[in-house]
Amino acid sequence: MRQVHDRLAIETRGQGLTEITGPLQAWLGGQKVSNGLLTLYLRHTSASLLIQENADPDVQRDLEAFLAKLVPEDPALYRHTAEGPDDMPAHIKAALTQTHLGIPLQDGRLALGTWQGVYLFEHRHAAHRREIALHLIGA
Amino acid sequence: MRQVHDRLAIETRGQGLTEITGPLQAWLGGQKVSNGLLTLYLRHTSASLLIQENADPDVQRDLEAFLAKLVPEDPALYRHTAEGPDDMPAHIKAALTQTHLGIPLQDGRLALGTWQGVYLFEHRHAAHRREIALHLIGA
Amino acid sequence: MRQVHDRLAIETRGQGLTEITGPLQAWLGGQKVSNGLLTLYLRHTSASLLIQENADPDVQRDLEAFLAKLVPEDPALYRHTAEGPDDMPAHIKAALTQTHLGIPLQDGRLALGTWQGVYLFEHRHAAHRREIALHLIGA
Numbered sequence: 169m170r171q172v173h174d175r176l177a178i179e180t181r182g183q184g185l186t187e188i189t190g191p192l193q194a195w196l197g198g199q200k201v202s203n204g205l206l207t208l209y210l211r212h213t214s215a216s217l218l219i220q221e222n223a224d225p226d227v228q229r230d231l232e233a234f235l236a237k238l239v240p241e242d243p244a245l246y247r248h249t250a251e252g253p254d255d256m257p258a259h260i261k262a263a264l265t266q267t268h269l270g271i272p273l274q275d276g277r278l279a280l281g282t283w284q285g286v287y288l289f290e291h292r293h294a295a296h297r298r299e300i301a302l303h304l305i306g307a
Numbered sequence: 308m309r310q311v312h313d314r315l316a317i318e319t320r321g322q323g324l325t326e327i328t329g330p331l332q333a334w335l336g337g338q339k340v341s342n343g344l345l346t347l348y349l350r351h352t353s354a355s356l357l358i359q360e361n362a363d364p365d366v367q368r369d370l371e372a373f374l375a376k377l378v379p380e381d382p383a384l385y386r387h388t389a390e391g392p393d394d395m396p397a398h399i400k401a402a403l404t405q406t407h408l409g410i411p412l413q414d415g416r417l418a419l420g421t422w423q424g425v426y427l428f429e430h431r432h433a434a435h436r437r438e439i440a441l442h443l444i445g446a
Numbered sequence: 447m448r449q450v451h452d453r454l455a456i457e458t459r460g461q462g463l464t465e466i467t468g469p470l471q472a473w474l475g476g477q478k479v480s481n482g483l484l485t486l487y488l489r490h491t492s493a494s495l496l497i498q499e500n501a502d503p504d505v506q507r508d509l510e511a512f513l514a515k516l517v518p519e520d521p522a523l524y525r526h527t528a529e530g531p532d533d534m535p536a537h538i539k540a541a542l543t544q545t546h547l548g549i550p551l552q553d554g555r556l557a558l559g560t561w562q563g564v565y566l567f568e569h570r571h572a573a574h575r576r577e578i579a580l581h582l583i584g585a
Contacts, residue, residue: 171584205442205483209550211558211559212561218402221352226387229386230395231402238377248504267544268548269406269407270407270409271348272312279350284351306310308447368525370541377516409546418489420488423490423491
């Protein structure tokens, strides 16, 4: 049994989903573990991690539109407004989605379903550099 | 330290919660690991995993009703409508709940609280065969 | 490779967030594992676990206010009312946040970002004693 720790930096282009399945598979290809558990932990509270459909891009747009309506970027609704009108909604959206994901790794492949992709979900309007702590344990 | 990979198939009967605590405990009984960590990873994006109360069935009905109202099955609200009026709401409900769960296993029993059950939450109206990737690590 | 199982009891003071980063770090300091994966599993369905910003207390108040408005404590909305008007909303809030968290541990420190804290989120009005099952695996 072995374990590996690493950090993966992702540049987002502002609000929306960035697929990271490719970078994750590339990273896994360089490890000496082909069966085990991969944990992704996002070191931020105004973005999140998400498993979503990777086929129709409209799914991502609908999800973003739903959350934009559910958590309006209206400063009148929040006390925490010093970091901009999109910051408190970003924290709430992060609380409603995921800060960490655990995905089994089998024979060198993540156990993703046919239509699943792994996404970093940026909730701020500005582009950000986001850091994911990776932990892999297995053999 | 050992690890086990497997797949658990669950037949849902359409929208709603299906308890899977029993099948999980049965599966665990056949493994040579009694202390460790069980990870469940659902290989779909229109259903999800959930820990919920297993005592009063009204809790499940209230949760379903709340989500039905929060995420209406109204095609006018979404771009992604080709797979039916319940598909995009299913993706959103999945994003708001969980695709994976990690539960400690101690002395052969999951660390569930007295009133907790593990559920597969089907968000589509039609019955589906859903697949959960299982990963168990421990001793 | 080693693993540790334990239980952490947290006394909440009623509805709201209780930071548990300190107790977790203290617990970790007593273990003979400095690199690995920590899993927190909450043994209740009317409270939850959350990673949130630990800088501005207004973030926590805004998050609580958002959820209070999203999931009203109005018995007319729910069937499950026997345990009080705050019980069913508590189950729903728990379903929308997290029952478990997985956080990598590196060189004896959790991989938390600069502004992140680990919180127990109490959804009931009364103070409760909540129990978290801890699992640590690593070296």
